[in-house]
Amino acid sequence: MSDFVRRTTRLERPIGSRLGRLDIELTERCDNDCIHCCINLPAGDREARARELTTAQVEGILDQAAELGCLQVRYTGGEPLLRPDFEELYLHARRLGIKVLIFTNARRITPELADLLARVPPLVTAEVTVYGMHAESYEAVSRVPGSYSQFRRGVDLLLDRGVPFVVKGALLPANRGEVEEFEAWAATIPWMDKPPSYAMTFDLRNRRDDERKNELIRSLRLPPDEAVAMLTRRPEEYRREMTEFAGRFMGPQGDVLFACGAGHGVSVDAYGRAQPCMGVRAPELTVDLIRACAAGGADGGGATLAAALEAFAALRELRATNPEYLRRCARCFLKGLCEQCPAKSWAEHGRLDTPVEYLCAVAHAQARWLGWLGADEYAWEVVDWRARVT
Amino acid sequence: MTSEVTLQTVCVPSEDVVAREIEGEIIIVPLVAGIGDADDELYTLNETGKAIWDRLDGQRSLAAVAAEVAGEFDAPPAAIEADVLGFAAEMAQRGILTAGA
Ligand code: SF4
Ligand code: SF4
Numbered sequence: 001m002s003d004f005v006r007r008t009t010r011l012e013r014p015i016g017s018r019l020g021r022l023d024i025e026l027t028e029r030c031d032n033d034c035i036h037c038c039i040n041l042p043a044g045d046r047e048a049r050a051r052e053l054t055t056a057q058v059e060g061i062l063d064q065a066a067e068l069g070c071l072q073v074r075y076t077g078g079e080p081l082l083r084p085d086f087e088e089l090y091l092h093a094r095r096l097g098i099k100v101l102i103f104t105n106a107r108r109i110t111p112e113l114a115d116l117l118a119r120v121p122p123l124v125t126a127e128v129t130v131y132g133m134h135a136e137s138y139e140a141v142s143r144v145p146g147s148y149s150q151f152r153r154g155v156d157l158l159l160d161r162g163v164p165f166v167v168k169g170a171l172l173p174a175n176r177g178e179v180e181e182f183e184a185w186a187a188t189i190p191w192m193d194k195p196p197s198y199a200m201t202f203d204l205r206n207r208r209d210d211e212r213k214n215e216l217i218r219s220l221r222l223p224p225d226e227a228v229a230m231l232t233r234r235p236e237e238y239r240r241e242m243t244e245f246a247g248r249f250m251g252p253q254g255d256v257l258f259a260c261g262a263g264h265g266v267s268v269d270a271y272g273r274a275q276p277c278m279g280v281r282a283p284e285l286t287v288d289l290i291r292a293c294a295a296g297g298a299d300g301g302g303a304t305l306a307a308a309l310e311a312f313a314a315l316r317e318l319r320a321t322n323p324e325y326l327r328r329c330a331r332c333f334l335k336g337l338c339e340q341c342p343a344k345s346w347a348e349h350g351r352l353d354t355p356v357e358y359l360c361a362v363a364h365a366q367a368r369w370l371g372w373l374g375a376d377e378y379a380w381e382v383v384d385w386r387a388r389v390t
Numbered sequence: 391m392t393s394e395v396t397l398q399t400v401c402v403p404s405e406d407v408v409a410r411e412i413e414g415e416i417i418i419v420p421l422v423a424g425i426g427d428a429d430d431e432l433y434t435l436n437e438t439g440k441a442i443w444d445r446l447d448g449q450r451s452l453a454a455v456a457a458e459v460a461g462e463f464d465a466p467p468a469a470i471e472a473d474v475l476g477f478a479a480e481m482a483q484r485g486i487l488t489a490g491a
Contacts, residue, residue, distance in 0.1 A: 016413020
């Protein structure tokens, strides 16, 4: 290739870009009703649908994102393909030179959509979540008769048209016996360059809107020792990855609340509120892009994406005050490995700085398996953690 | 299409790509299938590539583009002409540029 042109793959963020990551949750509604879902509303929920961003509003957000140098948008939900304007929104992003990552259950992939994705490729591998390998198991999770055959048809259409996608699992009682079958099938998908990942620690309802459903979700979470057994099925690989990971990302973070990447990108919910990440829905941390709000909108409209990014930069200054957090998480070297974070804390407890006991137990079980912790030790008690993880 | 590109050719960015300028950097994003070798291939241009690209406006011939770029970089025109030709032929072949008469 000429010296003046460089071919590049997997480029996520150009150096000068001011907005690295944009997620848009096109709807919270879904055509499945998964037993473990942290966000879904019924597909026919009119009230939710009426509040959703209009086509023009989503396009306006994409236009702003392009101005800020954003190169990739993730369309998620709910089920993003439920929106009748999905193709329009897809093409709008692609015509702006934005790559599109689609998260879907694949049930609504039509021949026309598959053709479009083949002709105008998303430039990012789509991700399809699989709830079971048979109608019985899949529909025990999705709770919608006929959903399994629609999912298979959608996947077959993507395969037939050569639209790149990977599959992910959600490990639930109904499909736990199908792991090998799932992985054997996944290995036949040309774009799967590693075994599928699994959801198994399930988040509670993101909006804290349904305590009964939360009870159900808690009961579906894989017990910590079983989660570890699942994670360590390829023991050498797991040990190697975790050791590498520990060297780069682990260590006590003190009282800094957002030690993660939150706030470097923007996640927009179905109604136009910008969030620092997909999980952080605490109203005081979000910025309304549609209606005027404190973060500085002009002309009676909402804030701009740029203003939201600016507001999110301040999150990095937030400090934890909960004594229990300060006693444990602030001093814990498993921070980074442990999934506890302000979003999960908020979903579980309604505040940002509370340890999540289930996630704490999973992280400790992993650390014990790796030999980083003794049977009766807690991670926040360990001072010589560096020596242990190498 | 490669063989058709000469110094008299006038080129213009194809409608099958979107050229973005992000903080001074040109990033060419395919819009349709078949441009890249990989599923997620994009193209970035270095400084000289950008100087050439910016002038491919469907008006100037490649000879005119080369003369201007040679002036900008204070480089020997013959060498730049060869570079511009090579660049344009390759981009046209990939469908990133449309080469006219
Ligand atoms: S398919 Fe996804 S969004 Fe829909 S109910 Fe299931 S987990 Fe929730
Ligand atoms: S393992 Fe426990 S103490 Fe450590 S960060 Fe997670 S929740 Fe906090």
